Amino acid sequence: MKFTKMVKPEEVKRDWIVLDAEGETFGRLITKIATILRGKHKPSYTPHVDCGDFVVVINASKAKFTGSKLENKEYHRHTGYFGGVKSEKLEDLLKKNPEKLFKLATRGMLPKTKLGKQMLKKLKVYAGSEHPHTAQVKG
Template sequence: MDTLSYKTISANKATVTKEWVIVDATDQVLGRLGSKVAKLLRGKYKPNFTPHVDCGDNVIIINADKVKMTGSKWDKRVYLSYTGYPGGQREITPAQLQAKPNGDEKLLRKVIKGMLPKNKLGAQLLGNLYVYTGSEHKHEAQSPKLIDINVLK
């Protein structure tokens, strides 16, 4: 028996095939959309997934302003941050965050960032995410394909 034929093949930067995909966020629940997009960014839907390599796709999210939350999470959920000074704990609700300039993009990025690894790889993966409030985007040159996010598990 040849044991050398059972070697595990790991993807590296040269062997990774990255694609461009468009996700329509219209009437999608924020957390469920975020988890599926995080898996796309990470590359977990690909057969050659390698945990320490950026093998995910470049994801374009359109219609980010039409995302929804169930229940009363728009006003009751609280995101905390800390400035580093005494008494510097700040809190903001998703409705307040969305009301800011570019708030729809900030809200989706915040949710997806929390679902990615907390290291340099997570920061690199977050750079592959492009969020737009309307249905227009500036990545036609990459010829992205539209995928149905509801089909993914």
């Protein structure tokens, strides 16, 4: 009888993957990022182990949005005080801080546990085409 091989944390081999967001649809790109961070693209995927790769996203400010999301979609946060709901439009967030936008969207697709927070730390987002991870990335 054969059993499924469960990978241990010390056996995981991590790669660095660079994704260019220029001209890519935002939601489809975020789905791809979340899949890579979780490690679901690998045959050795194990749900209770962080077996995903590092992801470097460049040109984050040039991602494409369909429909009227740029004008209508809002991101909300709460300060903790009464009436402390702060809203920010997607268009403003994309101009001001595209790194935060990518992290917020990706966080929603990862597990809401310690493991999910550990996976999110492997996401590196840059608004321009330059990034400091050239030594880690192959080719």
